[in-house]
Amino acid sequence: MIDVILLEDEPVLRQELGEFLDEEGYRATRTASLAEFEQQFQAHRHHLAVIDIGLPDGSGLQLIQRLRQSGHPLGIVIFSARGTTADRINGLDIGADHYLSKGCDLEELAATLAALARRLELRSQHAQWSLEVGPRRLRVPAGASVPLSQQDMLVLHCLMENAGNNVSRDCIVQALGADYLNYDQRRLDTQMRRLRRKVEEASGQSLPVKTLRNSGYCFHARARIVL
Incomplete structure (x- = not known):
């Protein structure tokens, strides 16, 4: 980063x-x-x-x-x-x-x-973020562990399995098991703000998720998912 x-x-x-x-x-x-x-x-x-x-x-x-x-x-x-x-x-x-x-x-x-x-040939840091699905935990580079809700885990799973790629709101809402047409988009925005704050407060690091204006999100660091 x-x-x-x-x-x-x-x-x-x-x-x-x-x-x-x-x-x-x-x-x-x-x-x-x-x-x-x-x-x-x-x-x-x-x-x-x-x-x-x-x-x-x-x-x-x-x-x-x-x-x-x-x-x-x-x-x-x-x-x-x-x-x-x-x-x-x-x-x-x-x-x-x-x-x-x-x-x-x-x-x-x-x-x-x-x-x-x-x-300037600047590059983001390539430390790896790990999502541990079983215990619902996000492992932050340098070892900090962030406990996740089920909703947080589903959102991060969707983003991290497509790390480096743009993920649409539709895909994220489907991963949450909801109907995109009937889903209140403000709920997703609120959840992402809370998730960012949770990671920042627990680890001192910013969650490497870029917001794509009116279309979705992108997890832009190296990521792995542990089942």
């Missing part, structure tokens, strides 16, 4: 972007100021950054300039409400790899980060 550090001072947008990055399969560190960024940034761990430039304690452009002068091989995307041609040119000249307006679709942000990750 690729680590991204996010710098955004507006709380609601920071929460939205952080959740979006998690759903896209990144591990997102959220920061709200230059001081917090400097405190949380780890050069050996963070390989991508999404940075706002209008911040309460200074300019994100100065931060980017310092990062470049320090020689950090960091992929940087400016995500700013300032969208004039002059702003974009200035940001790219300072050292950003890409400059996006906050009015853009978040799918454009996802595509930009994916392209930047490919160019």
Whole structure:
């Protein structure tokens, strides 16, 4: 899983972007100021950054300039409400790899980060996740064990047996033994949020499941199923 550090001072947008990055399969560190960024940034761990430039304690452009002068091989995307041609040119000249307006679709942000990750030859971690069907348990890389409900187990079984592939909502609902046409889709969304939270709280790791907008999910790490 690729680590991204996010710098955004507006709380609601920071929460939205952080959740979006998690759903896209990144591990997102959220920061709200230059001081917090400097405190949380780890050069050996963070390989991508999404940075706002209008911040309460200074300019994100100065931060980017310092990062470049320090020689950090960091992929940087400016995500700013300032969208004039002059702003974009200035940001790219300072050292950003890409400059996006906050009015853009978040799918454009996802595509930009994916392209930047490919160019930098970044790879997600390939540690293996194991689903133990009998005891209804998820084994997280590094050994943590997460107990699962029957519903959680069925959802993960469907996703992990198709690891790396997109799995439709229809397939997941069928795995739950329900009729897709009569199934309340909000139940699946709620279950996935609870499952993500359960894994995070039990193991400290993010569940490697990417949300496919209005279509399904994808388990994007190595997986095995133990009957």
